[in-house]
Amino acid sequence: MRLKLTLQYSGHPYGGWQYQPPNGAPLLPSIQGTVVAALNRLMDSHTAVPKDLVGAGRTDAGVHAHGQVAHVDLPEAFAHRPTYSWAEGLNRFLPSTIRCTQALVVPTTFHARYSAVARHYTYKLWVGRQLRPDLLHHAGHAPPLFETSINLPAMQQALASIPVGIATDFTSFRDAECQSKQPVCTLTHLQLTAEGHLITLRLGADHFLHHMVRNLVGTLVQVGMNTREPNLSGLLAARNRTLAGTTFAPDGLCLTEVVYTEA
Amino acid sequence: MRLKLTLQYSGHPYGGWQYQPPNGAPLLPSIQGTVVAALNRLMDSHTAVPKDLVGAGRTDAGVHAHGQVAHVDLPEAFAHRPTYSWAEGLNRFLPSTIRCTQALVVPTTFHARYSAVARHYTYKLWVGRQLRPDLLHHAGHAPPLFETSINLPAMQQALASIPVGIATDFTSFRDAECQSKQPVCTLTHLQLTAEGHLITLRLGADHFLHHMVRNLVGTLVQVGMNTREPNLSGLLAARNRTLAGTTFAPDGLCLTEVVYTEA
Numbered sequence: 001m002r003l004k005l006t007l008q009y010s011g012h013p014y015g016g017w018q019y020q021p022p023n024g025a026p027l028l029p030s031i032q033g034t035v036v037a038a039l040n041r042l043m044d045s046h047t048a049v050p051k052d053l054v055g056a057g058r059t060d061a062g063v064h065a066h067g068q069v070a071h072v073d074l075p076e077a078f079a080h081r082p083t084y085s086w087a088e089g090l091n092r093f094l095p096s097t098i099r100c101t102q103a104l105v106v107p108t109t110f111h112a113r114y115s116a117v118a119r120h121y122t123y124k125l126w127v128g129r130q131l132r133p134d135l136l137h138h139a140g141h142a143p144p145l146f147e148t149s150i151n152l153p154a155m156q157q158a159l160a161s162i163p164v165g166i167a168t169d170f171t172s173f174r175d176a177e178c179q180s181k182q183p184v185c186t187l188t189h190l191q192l193t194a195e196g197h198l199i200t201l202r203l204g205a206d207h208f209l210h211h212m213v214r215n216l217v218g219t220l221v222q223v224g225m226n227t228r229e230p231n232l233s234g235l236l237a238a239r240n241r242t243l244a245g246t247t248f249a250p251d252g253l254c255l256t257e258v259v260y261t262e263a
Numbered sequence: 264m265r266l267k268l269t270l271q272y273s274g275h276p277y278g279g280w281q282y283q284p285p286n287g288a289p290l291l292p293s294i295q296g297t298v299v300a301a302l303n304r305l306m307d308s309h310t311a312v313p314k315d316l317v318g319a320g321r322t323d324a325g326v327h328a329h330g331q332v333a334h335v336d337l338p339e340a341f342a343h344r345p346t347y348s349w350a351e352g353l354n355r356f357l358p359s360t361i362r363c364t365q366a367l368v369v370p371t372t373f374h375a376r377y378s379a380v381a382r383h384y385t386y387k388l389w390v391g392r393q394l395r396p397d398l399l400h401h402a403g404h405a406p407p408l409f410e411t412s413i414n415l416p417a418m419q420q421a422l423a424s425i426p427v428g429i430a431t432d433f434t435s436f437r438d439a440e441c442q443s444k445q446p447v448c449t450l451t452h453l454q455l456t457a458e459g460h461l462i463t464l465r466l467g468a469d470h471f472l473h474h475m476v477r478n479l480v481g482t483l484v485q486v487g488m489n490t491r492e493p494n495l496s497g498l499l500a501a502r503n504r505t506l507a508g509t510t511f512a513p514d515g516l517c518l519t520e521v522v523y524t525e526a
Contacts, residue, residue: 010396133273
């Protein structure tokens with residue numbers, strides 16, 4: 001039987017989604033490893049050990065999720081359990097920084113990563129001098145120079161120069177270690193709102209490249225600091241990562257939703 | 264010279280506002296003691312030590328602030344310093360869970376506690392089964408019984424039974440250790456909004472009694488769980504703390520603003 005899990009987590013206590021085999025250096029625990037450990041504890045009267053938990057997105061260290069999705073295959077012996085007991089039970093064994101909000105039995109044709117048709121992210125950016133303490137670990141921080149403020153109209157202008165609804169080559173925002181087969185993504189949603197010093201960037205796309213959002217944020221911050229021209233068309237057309245801004249902090253990034261046509 | 268400081272903090276790493284002299288048992292640091300220590304470090308080429316830092320409200324352990332106000336008296340020798348350097352300097356010595364957002368030189372007639380004419384608080388309450396990880400330490404949690412949801416209309420009805428704009432005796436919501444001279448407060452603002460599973464209670468008053476908001480939240484949660492009648496008029500009239508709900512968690516409480524007629 002295949003189980004689909006919807007997960008929320010705060011990323012800062014973890015070394016990212018992906019399980020990292022310990023090889024000498026002490027590492028932060030992974031989300032994946034922590035959820036697998038909780039699954040094992042939940043099934044401890046059985047010998048079955050879930051070999052793999054496949055996540056829709058391999059979020060980086062420090063990146064959060066409100067709607068990460070993963071699937072795992074369990075022995076048919078567990079099919080008699082009521083579905084709600086998986087979410088309730090997992091939460092008893094998970095630390096409070098990771099919650100399972102839904103567990104569903106799905107067809108084995110469902111794949112958390114390959115069946116996803118769209119993903120949504122938000123990036124929270126604090127542009128005041130001092131990061132508000134309740135946003136610690138939950139917002140990127142771009143402090144403006146003393147007595148200045150960030151150029152929000154220029155940032156909006158920059159966003160408007162990025163195509164939405166059109167397949168676009170995002171090589172300029174793609175990390176060198178990106179494992180995607182090709183650099184073309186279709187953004188379906190791109191919006192920047194500001195409330196006081198808190199800027200929220202909302203993005204939706206069929207898929208995202210490695211570090212794509214954080215590289216875009218690093219570039220937008222340069223525009224907001226007036227150190228880069230607002231029109232990003234030339235940067236996109238150049239297809240050259242070295243021309244874009246630096247990868248911004250993971251703290252503000254959150255995988256909010258993964259969309260499937262079924263299940 | 265008297266300095267007025269506006270402070271933001273996350274309360275969960277601290278044992279509350281008030282400095283507690285160490286007497287054997289290991290305690291969490293206090294906000295007050297941490298700010299005084301930062302002031303001392305900032306002035307370390309001088310012998311002056313601020314003897315006292317007076318806060319507008321002595322927030323409990325775990326309670327947060329977006330707009331706590333405090334005053335401190337410093338030797339006149341520091342009067343030449345530009346005011347902004349106090350906030351900027353303090354933030355260099357404070358942990359990132361405490362920020363000084365403003366420092367102002369004020370007349371010595373200004374008193375953070377006694378000059379305050381109004382105070383505002385918010386209480387965030389999560390009423391879903393599982394607390395969203397990013398709200399950890401920043402919301403109280405009232406999980407509903409399985410497959411039920413909290414009775415929001417009843418909670419609104421309960422709020423409507425509490426007088427606003429009229430001097431009211433809040434003895435029923437007053438902690439036994441409250442140091443206020445009298446139990447009468449005038450609420451100026453009382454509002455409950457809900458967004459999904461997150462309920463936000465906003466309160467303003469000339470002053471608040473010890474644990475008043477948390478005791479009110481504990482009572483409102485009972486109303487929401489249908490274990491108490493919505494009309495709280497009789498409870499208020501009874502002036503009996505033992506008839507109200509239990510003191511709810513500090514996690515959701517935040518001192519958002521202290522209002523003064525001057526400075």
